[in-house]
Amino acid sequence: MCGIVGYIGSEQAAPILLEGLKMLEYRGYDSAGVSVHDGCRLNVIKAKGRLQALSDMIDGGKAVCGACGIGHTRWATHGKPSDENSHPQVSNSGNIAVVHNGIIENYLQLKDFLSSRGVKFHSETDTEVVAQLVDYYYEGDLLKAVHKAIDRIEGSYALGIMAADQPDKIVGVRKDSPLIVACSENGNFLASDVTAVLKHTRDVIYLDDGNYAVLSLKGVEIYDSFLRPIDKKISHVDWDISSAEKGGYEHFMFKEIMEQPEVIRKTIAPRIRNKKIVLDEINLSSDFIKSLSKIYIVACGSSYHVGMVAKYNIEKLTRKPVEVALASEFRYCSPIVDNKTLVVCISQSGTTADTIAALREAKRLGGRVLSIVNVVGSTIAKESDDVIYTWAGPEIAVATTKAYSTQLAVTYLLGIYLADCLGTIDKDEYERFLNEIMTIPDKVESILKGKGHIQYLASLYFNNQDIFFIGRNIDYALSLEGSLKLKEISYIHSEAYAAGELKHGTISLVEDGTLVIAVATYQKLLEKTISNIVEVKARDAQVLSLTTESGKPLVGQVSDNMIVIPDIDELFLPSLAVVPLQLFAYYVALMRGCDIDKPRNLAKSVTVE
Numbered sequence: 001m002c003g004i005v006g007y008i009g010s011e012q013a014a015p016i017l018l019e020g021l022k023m024l025e026y027r028g029y030d031s032a033g034v035s036v037h038d039g040c041r042l043n044v045i046k047a048k049g050r051l052q053a054l055s056d057m058i059d060g061g062k063a064v065c066g067a068c069g070i071g072h073t074r075w076a077t078h079g080k081p082s083d084e085n086s087h088p089q090v091s092n093s094g095n096i097a098v099v100h101n102g103i104i105e106n107y108l109q110l111k112d113f114l115s116s117r118g119v120k121f122h123s124e125t126d127t128e129v130v131a132q133l134v135d136y137y138y139e140g141d142l143l144k145a146v147h148k149a150i151d152r153i154e155g156s157y158a159l160g161i162m163a164a165d166q167p168d169k170i171v172g173v174r175k176d177s178p179l180i181v182a183c184s185e186n187g188n189f190l191a192s193d194v195t196a197v198l199k200h201t202r203d204v205i206y207l208d209d210g211n212y213a214v215l216s217l218k219g220v221e222i223y224d225s226f227l228r229p230i231d232k233k234i235s236h237v238d239w240d241i242s243s244a245e246k247g248g249y250e251h252f253m254f255k256e257i258m259e260q261p262e263v264i265r266k267t268i269a270p271r272i273r274n275k276k277i278v279l280d281e282i283n284l285s286s287d288f289i290k291s292l293s294k295i296y297i298v299a300c301g302s303s304y305h306v307g308m309v310a311k312y313n314i315e316k317l318t319r320k321p322v323e324v325a326l327a328s329e330f331r332y333c334s335p336i337v338d339n340k341t342l343v344v345c346i347s348q349s350g351t352t353a354d355t356i357a358a359l360r361e362a363k364r365l366g367g368r369v370l371s372i373v374n375v376v377g378s379t380i381a382k383e384s385d386d387v388i389y390t391w392a393g394p395e396i397a398v399a400t401t402k403a404y405s406t407q408l409a410v411t412y413l414l415g416i417y418l419a420d421c422l423g424t425i426d427k428d429e430y431e432r433f434l435n436e437i438m439t440i441p442d443k444v445e446s447i448l449k450g451k452g453h454i455q456y457l458a459s460l461y462f463n464n465q466d467i468f469f470i471g472r473n474i475d476y477a478l479s480l481e482g483s484l485k486l487k488e489i490s491y492i493h494s495e496a497y498a499a500g501e502l503k504h505g506t507i508s509l510v511e512d513g514t515l516v517i518a519v520a521t522y523q524k525l526l527e528k529t530i531s532n533i534v535e536v537k538a539r540d541a542q543v544l545s546l547t548t549e550s551g552k553p554l555v556g557q558v559s560d561n562m563i564v565i566p567d568i569d570e571l572f573l574p575s576l577a578v579v580p581l582q583l584f585a586y587y588v589a590l591m592r593g594c595d596i597d598k599p600r601n602l603a604k605s606v607t608v609e
C-alpha cells in the first residue's frame, strides 16, 4: 500500500526521494508527493497518478532544491485519489508536513476538536489531522509536538514529519505499520520498506511500535514511547539490490515465477539435515505437539490458498483436525482457540492488517502462534511465538508467485515434522517424503522449460470473458489460486469451484465455448473429476486440463487441450501444478496488454482492515 521515504544529507533530496519511491511503486499506489526544505521554506509538490507524473513536474527532482525531505506514494483510503488528498499533508499555517501509512481511526473526533478551535481542513484524508494536530501542539520542539499528538491518536501509523522552521530535521514514529531508519555515508534515511534505501546502504534499524526517530545531519537518534533515548540493533540486509530489480525481465512477476526452483531449494534444503527435518528456529515441545487438540491456519488471499492445501495435507499426515480461516473473518467468528491450539499464520509481507489482528486475537485466547513469513522482522514475525521464514527474497510483483511456492514448501516441512513427532507416519514414509520433497525444485525447473506450450494455450483463450476452474481436494485449493492469479492480473471474470459442487448451481453459467480449466492431478479422485469434466463438455464447454504423466491417458480423452506435469507424491503436487497456472495467468494478461506488476486497485501489502 502506501510508501514512505525520508532523506537528510549532503545530496539534493528530491532525486533521492523519487528514486526511493520508485522502489516502493510495487506496493500499489494512486498518487505521490514530496516535501523538500530549501533552507528557507518547505516546498510541497504532489500529483495524482503515476510517480512519473510527479517526476515530470519537478524535472526528475532537479527543479527542487534542498537536502532534507520526505516523500510518499498513496493508496487511497480516506478520500479519492487527487492532488489535495495526496501526501505530504500540510497544516494550515504551512509549518508542518506529514507523510503517513496506516489509518487514523479517531480522525473524525480529532477533526471536530481542531475545527472547534478554528482549524480549517482542506482534504478528505485522515492524515491531515496529524499535520494539524502536530501544528496545534508545536512550540518550537518538533519531537515534543509529535509526542503530544501521538498521545491523542488512535489507529495505525508510520509517520514522517517535518517543520518549516526546522530545515534539518525529520521525525518518524510508528505503530502497527512498518518503518525503518538507516545511515549511509551521504545521509540518513527513513522508509517504510528496506527496498527504498538499498541503493545507499544495507544496514538498517527496524523501529518497533512506539519508537520515535529523529533524523538530522549528525545521524539518527531513537527514543522509546516516553522519549527516553534507546539503542537499537542494526540489522544487515543480506539480499542484494538486484533481487529487487527486474534483471532483464520484462516484468517482476515473470522474473519471480522463474526464480521458483531456486527459492524453493533455499527454503527446503537447509532444513533437511542428515535425513531429518530440522526446524531449529521453532520451539514446539513434543508434549505440546502431542497435546494439540486442533490446528488453525489463518491467512488472506493467496496465503489462505496455501492454507487450504496445508489443511488437506496436514490433516492427512497428522490426523489432527485442521481448520483454515480467512484472517478477516477469524476474529469475528468466535474462534474456538485455547492452549491446546496451534494457530499458523501465513503471510508474505508480515504486515497484513487482518492477519495481524487474527494473530493478536489467537494469542488473547491462549493459542500458540506459529507464523510462516517472508519479510524478516515484520510485525507478524515479531509478534508470533515461533516463526519459520520462507526464503523467497523480496517479492515485488503484486501478484504473489514465489512467496506462495515457498509457503507451500514450509507447510510440507511442518506437516511431516508434526506427523513424525506424533508417530502418525512410519520411518519409510518419512524417508520417502524427504526424498520426494527434494525433487520439487528440479521438477519445477522442467515445467518452466515448457512455458512455450502454455504461452500457446494462452493465445487460444486470452479473449474469453469468463473462465471457470474446477478441481477436487488439493486440486480445488489449486483452482482457487489459479483463478485468483488469472483475475487479479488479466481482469477476466473467473471463479473456482470444487468440481463436485458445480452442478449445484454454477453449471447454469456454462455454455457453448465457456472455458473450464480442470485441475486433475490428484490421482485418487481422477475418475470423479473426469465425470465432472464430462458434465461440462456435455454443455459444450471448452476444457483445458492440467494433469500428471500418470493422469494423461485418461484425462486426455475428455479434454480439448492439456498441460502435463511430472509425477510426484500427491502431498507435493501443488508445488508443480501451480506453476503452469501462474504462467497461464501471466501470458493471458500479457496478451491483453495489462499492467501485470501493478494491477488496478491492488496493493502489495494490505495494511488496512
Ligand code: F6R
Pocket: 300, 301, 302, 303, 304, 346, 347, 348, 349, 350, 351, 352, 355, 398, 399, 400, 484, 485, 488, 604, 605, 606
Ligand atoms: C495475490 C496476493 C494476495 C496476498 C494477500 C495476503 O496474488 O498476493 O492475495 O496473498 O494479500 O498477503 P500476505 O501474504 O502478505 O499476508
